[in-house]
Amino acid sequence: MKAVHFGAGNIGRGFIGELLFESGFETTFIDVVQPIIDYINASHSYEMYVIDNNYEKKVIKNVKAVSSITDEPAAVEAICEADIITTSVCVDNLDKIAPTLAKGLKERLNRGGSKVNVMACENAFYATDMLKKALVENKKAPITEAELDEIGAFPNVAVDRIALCKVVDGVKIPQIQSTFELVIEKDKMVDPTAQPIKGAEYVENLGMYLERKLYVFNCGHAATAYFGYYNNRATIFDALEVPEIKADVIAVMKESAMAMTKKYPFTFEELEAYIEKIIKRISLEELHDEVVRVGRSPIRKLNAKDRLVGPALLAEQYGLDNSHLAKAIAAGYAFDCKDDEQAVEIQNYIAENGIEKAVEKYSSLTAEHALYQKVIDAYKALKA
Numbered sequence: 001m002k003a004v005h006f007g008a009g010n011i012g013r014g015f016i017g018e019l020l021f022e023s024g025f026e027t028t029f030i031d032v033v034q035p036i037i038d039y040i041n042a043s044h045s046y047e048m049y050v051i052d053n054n055y056e057k058k059v060i061k062n063v064k065a066v067s068s069i070t071d072e073p074a075a076v077e078a079i080c081e082a083d084i085i086t087t088s089v090c091v092d093n094l095d096k097i098a099p100t101l102a103k104g105l106k107e108r109l110n111r112g113g114s115k116v117n118v119m120a121c122e123n124a125f126y127a128t129d130m131l132k133k134a135l136v137e138n139k140k141a142p143i144t145e146a147e148l149d150e151i152g153a154f155p156n157v158a159v160d161r162i163a164l165c166k167v168v169d170g171v172k173i174p175q176i177q178s179t180f181e182l183v184i185e186k187d188k189m190v191d192p193t194a195q196p197i198k199g200a201e202y203v204e205n206l207g208m209y210l211e212r213k214l215y216v217f218n219c220g221h222a223a224t225a226y227f228g229y230y231n232n233r234a235t236i237f238d239a240l241e242v243p244e245i246k247a248d249v250i251a252v253m254k255e256s257a258m259a260m261t262k263k264y265p266f267t268f269e270e271l272e273a274y275i276e277k278i279i280k281r282i283s284l285e286e287l288h289d290e291v292v293r294v295g296r297s298p299i300r301k302l303n304a305k306d307r308l309v310g311p312a313l314l315a316e317q318y319g320l321d322n323s324h325l326a327k328a329i330a331a332g333y334a335f336d337c338k339d340d341e342q343a344v345e346i347q348n349y350i351a352e353n354g355i356e357k358a359v360e361k362y363s364s365l366t367a368e369h370a371l372y373q374k375v376i377d378a379y380k381a382l383k384a
Ligand SMILES: NC(=O)c1ccc[n+]([C@@H]2O[C@H](COP(=O)([O-])OP(=O)(O)OC[C@H]3O[C@@H](n4cnc5c(N)ncnc54)[C@H](O)[C@@H]3O)[C@@H](O)[C@H]2O)c1
Pocket: 006, 007, 008, 009, 010, 011, 012, 030, 031, 032, 033, 036, 068, 088, 089, 090, 091, 093, 096, 097, 121, 122, 123, 124, 159, 160, 161, 162, 163, 164
């Protein structure tokens, strides 16, 4: 069995690549970073380490890598031959992989190939749907929605594993936490009874798992990163060592959890137990997970559908308290990390246009939302 995975980064190699290997796939990674491609091809294997298991070394075999920049025909060929196609490139890059993927799927269709599952393993609100939209909208390799439906199936996915890396000789080597969850939208698969990736869960009600992951876990994680950054803490562990930050983060997660209980059949007690488990996982000292990694790409994270504004709006819709979420969003707007392109863009925009216009532009909030003024007030309080 053959797999194609776009993005040989922390999650690509440290999570999806491992599960594909354990499930018997021969995986072709498609990436744009030549040193990673060369490293994988040197031995057709790669190493990864399990942080919370005494850095146990795992070797993942039966892999190769191709560059979509210098060898797109090889990428297209791999897509034509694949039994499954996955991605983990960050949703901001889905439009960049779309032309190569579209070219491959169109060629597969022209050759009369079989229908293939395509899944975007990204932290976002229904990332596979976003990928499908990017495929249809890409101008370089036109493909219609009808053609996509003829050659592919597009299940959404919830993806959970803390995957970091250590740089050795210029190559990022994945360092992962043992706990993981990969939840797949069963009814959208080519064959809803098949379970091609071992270790994954196949469910009919993905929404509740996806939103719990993004709106509770990633929500609390991002809040920790932004509060921590504001308070000059380097890592998530350091941030959660500060009792006030920890209390605020738990309050943020509970506001989000309360909204989840209105939308889905979760009890608040279940979600409290989930929050406790997540706080334990993210505050493991050995992770050395930097607040700048967890807070990265704030334009993406402050989007109305993403992990902070998404649950805050949901809480508002149900008439629930979202004041701690508003404070976390404000801290996101205060994230002035110079090494993060998106943070620099937001800071420049705020400097030129003010926080009000920034909140309108990046979070699509207007004075019609009660949340709008709460975020602005919280931001001004932070800056006072
Ligand atoms: N790291 C985690 O703990 C974690 C956990 C769950 C989900 N995720 C999600 O997984 C995705 C990837 O995160 P990551 O931490 O692995 O990031 P990463 O930066 O380590 O990996 C991204 C990879 O994508 C590659 N890439 C970028 N643009 C590309 C393009 N146009 N074509 C091909 N490859 C391209 C990069 O070179 C890199 O190797 C994100 O959506 C993230 O939200 C991450």
